[in-house]
Amino acid sequence: LGNKIGDQYILGIIGFIITGVGLPLLAIIACSKGDGTFKTLSSRVGNKFSVIFTAILFITIDTVLFTITTPNLALIALLVILIVKGLIMPIGTITETNAINVFSNSLLEGYQTMDAIAALLFAGVITTSLKTKGYKDEEMPKMILKSSLVAVIGLAFVYGGLTYIGAQTTELTTGEIGKTGLLLLISRNILGSIGPALIGIAMFLACLTTSIGLLSAGSSFFEKISNGRLPFKINAIVISIISLLLATLGVDKIVLLSAPILNILYPVCITLISTTLMSKFxxxxxxxxxxxxxxxxxxxxxxxxxxxxxxxxxxxxxxxxxxxxxxxxxxxxxxxxxxxxxxxxx
Known part of the structure; x- marks a missing residue:
């Protein structure tokens, strides 16, 4: 994003953070207004809609996000090092790119994190944890807001920092460069020749832990809604095969293919979140x-x-x-x- 928008990076950061960080937080708060799960939102439309739409979200996140790295502690730590060093010692000059519709495009770019979808599907984990600590239902939104503040600030720093560092590469790249290629270029310029290797190891660890969690959750969901007719093991194998095939396309093609799907799913998610948050009115x-x-x-x-x-x-x-x-x-x-x-x- 930063590489494309150059000197308009501030506007881009704001747009990206709204959908990439703010929307997931609102999703968790919305879920907390009921039993803490996505069913709180989706069941208001109807039970059949709830099951079908949840299944679609799981299929999307299990096959697409399964193949795209989601930051874990190791990767976040490495990215923070990249960002801090990039702030202190810029790797290039931020130039004008004449990008148009920067804010709206940045909002749409935030869809690609799929953090809002993940927040909807796994909000129950947070609310269950808080309930075991003795918090009451009316205390949930406030406690979720407090507990999520660190994560929100951290993600905003990482996403914003990477966008800013990306804006420094406008003079270092000619023509189109892929997302993975750009990250490797940045890591090489900031950390030296060992940078790409460190990024590779961190990504592997992030993908491994995230994939296991998504695979388990998705397989369990389809086993549950099919009343056991779709066994956990079969679901896990099918999801793994589909994800493996998609992974051969590369990150940029996966993002390109997922964009139309996310542009269909996100409006529904945003509508469910906003109407739930405004349920008083x-x-x-x-x-x-x-x-x-x-x-x-x-x-x-x-x-x-x-x-x-x-x-x-x-x-x-x-x-x-x-x-x-x-x-x-x-x-x-x-x-x-x-x-x-x-x-x-x-």
């Missing part, structure tokens, strides 16, 4: 369902190649689903309230 379940399905419909519509929908507000920026979703929720509250009142009168 948005009390009409039918209106919320209408909003969720509207976000899904427009997400799919915008993912279809060749369809020009630029006449819709924010469509050119990648957020054409937003206004229709807001309108549908608002209209849903009016329409379904009137229907309820008419039935009551009748």
């Amino acid at each position: 948005l009390t009409n379940i039918k209106a919320i369902r209408l909003g969720v399905y509207t976000s899904l419909f427009f997400g799919i519509l915008f993912a279809i190649p060749g369809i020009n929908l630029n006449f819709i507000p924010l469509a050119k920026l990648g957020f054409g689903w937003l206004i229709p979703t807001i309108i549908s929720v608002a209209l849903g509250h009016i329409i379904f309230r009137e229907i309820k009142e008419e039935n009551a009168i009748a």
Whole structure:
């Protein structure tokens, strides 16, 4: 991201952190408003929707994130060293790249972390941990906010720092350079010849621990919803094979292929999170369902190649689903309230 936007890195950092760090935090807080799991959000739309959409999220995160590194302690420590040294001793001059729509594109780039999806699926781990420590339901949002603060600051520093270091490479690269290649270039310039090897080892450790966790969670989920007809071992083997095949494509192609899928899933996730957080004011379940399905419909519509929908507000920026979703929720509250009142009168 930093390599593409150059001198506009501050705007890029803000956009990326909103969806890459802020949204996952909101997802966990939203889940804590109920039983602490994603079911709190998705079941408001319907049980069938909850199962199907959760399955899709698990398939996406198990096959895509399985093959893309998620930072663990070793990798984060190495990245912090890279960032701090890059801040003290810049590896290049930040130049103008004439990038357009930097903020909106950075918001969309934040989707690629899939941290919000992971937060929705694994929020239960956090809430369960807090409950075992004796915290009550009404205390959950506040405690989650406190406990997540360190992680939020840490991730913001890493994502922001890498974007800034990436902006320093605008003069060091010519033409297109892949995400992995750019990280190796940065590590070599900052840490010397041993840099790429250290990054490789840290990535291996990060991928290993993350993959095991995702594989176990996904396999257990599909075994549970199939009432044992899809055994854990079979699920694990299938997920592993699919992930292995995807891994041969390389990070950049995986990101390219996952972008349309995430552009469909994220609007639904954002709608579920926001309507749950505003549940005190948005009390009409039918209106919320209408909003969720509207976000899904427009997400799919915008993912279809060749369809020009630029006449819709924010469509050119990648957020054409937003206004229709807001309108549908608002209209849903009016329409379904009137229907309820008419039935009551009748």
